[in-house]
Amino acid sequence: MKIPVLEIFGPTIQGEGMVIGRKTMFIRTAGCDYSCSWCDSKFTWDGSEKSNIQLLEPEEIWEALTEEGGDRFGHVTISGGNPGLLAHLNELVKLLHEKNMNIALETQGSKWQPWFIDIDDLTLSPKPPSSGMQTNFEKLDQIIDRLRQDQNGTFSLKVVIFNEDDLTYAVNMHQRYPDVELFLQVGNDDLETMNNEKLLGHMLRNYEQLIDLVMESHVLKDVRVLPQLHTYLWGNKRGV
Amino acid sequence: MKIPVLEIFGPTIQGEGMVIGRKTMFIRTAGCDYSCSWCDSKFTWDGSEKSNIQLLEPEEIWEALTEEGGDRFGHVTISGGNPGLLAHLNELVKLLHEKNMNIALETQGSKWQPWFIDIDDLTLSPKPPSSGMQTNFEKLDQIIDRLRQDQNGTFSLKVVIFNEDDLTYAVNMHQRYPDVELFLQVGNDDLETMNNEKLLGHMLRNYEQLIDLVMESHVLKDVRVLPQLHTYLWGNKRGV
Numbered sequence: 001m002k003i004p005v006l007e008i009f010g011p012t013i014q015g016e017g018m019v020i021g022r023k024t025m026f027i028r029t030a031g032c033d034y035s036c037s038w039c040d041s042k043f044t045w046d047g048s049e050k051s052n053i054q055l056l057e058p059e060e061i062w063e064a065l066t067e068e069g070g071d072r073f074g075h076v077t078i079s080g081g082n083p084g085l086l087a088h089l090n091e092l093v094k095l096l097h098e099k100n101m102n103i104a105l106e107t108q109g110s111k112w113q114p115w116f117i118d119i120d121d122l123t124l125s126p127k128p129p130s131s132g133m134q135t136n137f138e139k140l141d142q143i144i145d146r147l148r149q150d151q152n153g154t155f156s157l158k159v160v161i162f163n164e165d166d167l168t169y170a171v172n173m174h175q176r177y178p179d180v181e182l183f184l185q186v187g188n189d190d191l192e193t194m195n196n197e198k199l200l201g202h203m204l205r206n207y208e209q210l211i212d213l214v215m216e217s218h219v220l221k222d223v224r225v226l227p228q229l230h231t232y233l234w235g236n237k238r239g240v
Numbered sequence: 241m242k243i244p245v246l247e248i249f250g251p252t253i254q255g256e257g258m259v260i261g262r263k264t265m266f267i268r269t270a271g272c273d274y275s276c277s278w279c280d281s282k283f284t285w286d287g288s289e290k291s292n293i294q295l296l297e298p299e300e301i302w303e304a305l306t307e308e309g310g311d312r313f314g315h316v317t318i319s320g321g322n323p324g325l326l327a328h329l330n331e332l333v334k335l336l337h338e339k340n341m342n343i344a345l346e347t348q349g350s351k352w353q354p355w356f357i358d359i360d361d362l363t364l365s366p367k368p369p370s371s372g373m374q375t376n377f378e379k380l381d382q383i384i385d386r387l388r389q390d391q392n393g394t395f396s397l398k399v400v401i402f403n404e405d406d407l408t409y410a411v412n413m414h415q416r417y418p419d420v421e422l423f424l425q426v427g428n429d430d431l432e433t434m435n436n437e438k439l440l441g442h443m444l445r446n447y448e449q450l451i452d453l454v455m456e457s458h459v460l461k462d463v464r465v466l467p468q469l470h471t472y473l474w475g476n477k478r479g480v
Contacts, residue, residue, distance in 0.1 A: 013451055019464070020260060020261070020464070020466065021423070021464035021465050021466040022463075023455065023460070023462070023464070023465065072456065072457065073461055074461035102462070200440075200444075204440075204473060211252070211473075215252060215263065216312065217312065218312055221312065221313055221314035222263070223262075224253075224262050224263070225261050226260065229467070232444060233444060233451075
């Protein structure tokens with residue numbers, strides 16, 4: 001079954017979340033059930049790059065990965081869009097495991113897929129109020145319950161923070177799922193600038209502010225607060 | 241039994257290694273069996289702050305932690321110096337666990353302690369050639385074998401990289417212990433500057449260079465490459 005792919009690149013580092021710093025290849029799938037106001041990959045769902053979507057068999061994806069990365073990688077990250085929409089992604093997961101790859105995947109957790117349990121590093125990133133999206137907590141509860149029971153790898157929650165409402169949302173998330181590791185990530189609110197130095201200073205100030213708020217919290221004790229390292233290194237550039 | 245302590249501070253984020261970003265309190269013990277050329281905490285072993293060393297019972301350390309951090313933390317990081325020199329640190333580990341804390345500890349892995357198996361996030365950071373130190377691999381083998389068998393938490397290796405010899409050392413480390421998660425960390429070679437902006441630019445360039453080298457490697461596939469986030473945020477400032 002063919003998979004809609006917009007980008008394959010790497011190896012590079014994973015710049016964020018539970019395996020931050022990990023040497024990895026990236027596969028970016030097209031299509032999303034959300035349309036977050038601050039999405040940094042709008043091209044995956046806004047139609048602007050519809051003509052660039054490649055429909056690829058798992059074997060073809062593997063060929064593209066090895067063409068880019070040679071034999072210099074052991075980890076593949078599947079991102080989107082929302083790759084959790086693709087019921088038949090299990091075939092790619094199976095193939096990558098046959099090739100001895102570890103697999104990370106990121107999804108907002110709006111839809112369950114049985115193959116989630118085979119993802120080595122699964123990030124659920126429900127979207128906070130600033131996104132303009134609504135979290136279906138009933139569905140998220142179900143997904144997290146199934147992962148608690150069956151997951152073969154590890155999974156975590158990640159919430160991007162742009163403002164205090166988002167932080168309140170993260171607090172609720174932490175109280176709802178206290179046993180699930182929670183990553184708070186500084187939101188990038190300047191996706192347009194090509195002035196990397198300006199962006200870096202701005203993002204570091206935002207990071208420090210978020211740290212200050214979390215350090216004051218009596219509820220957010222067992223959390224991790226992280227930036228997007230790729231933004232520090234390469235600004236808003238794509239494909240790095 | 242009293243423990244020699246030089247710093248207690250937090251909560252802040254752990255800026256590096258396996259739990260990068262984690263909200264944590266820091267305890268810095270005095271004393272080290274090494275004298276790394278680029279050590280960023282020389283005051284723990286060079287005698288310059290001998291008069292500031294406090295000899296504290298575990299209960300007194302807990303009091304100091306709560307005085308600083310109130311009830312706003314659930315994680316404590318023990319660093320040094322080399323806290324792995326302190327045979328009786330088991331009492332502090334026990335007390336912190338009774339207080340429902342998670343515990344991280346960093347040691348170069350030059351000496352085994354039975355209480356290592358109770359550390360939740362244990363980092364072994366053997367020192368590469370640029371440090372001027374010699375790794376006792378026989379001892380490190382023994383420590384890693386015991387951790388593989390008995391460790392109740394998780395443990396990882398971390399190597400700080402200043403030059404290509406250090407990277408070769410890391411490659412050997414990865415080949416010797418392929419099953420142990422390996423973190424490569426950018427070395428800070430300007431510990432004196434108080435110009436944070438200059439340091440930031442310099443450290444980001446070093447980080448990008450290290451990433452480039454690791455991405456080209458056919459051996460370093462399953463590694464993580466990370467900066468020291470506290471240096472990006474606060475430069476060479478102590479106690480943050």
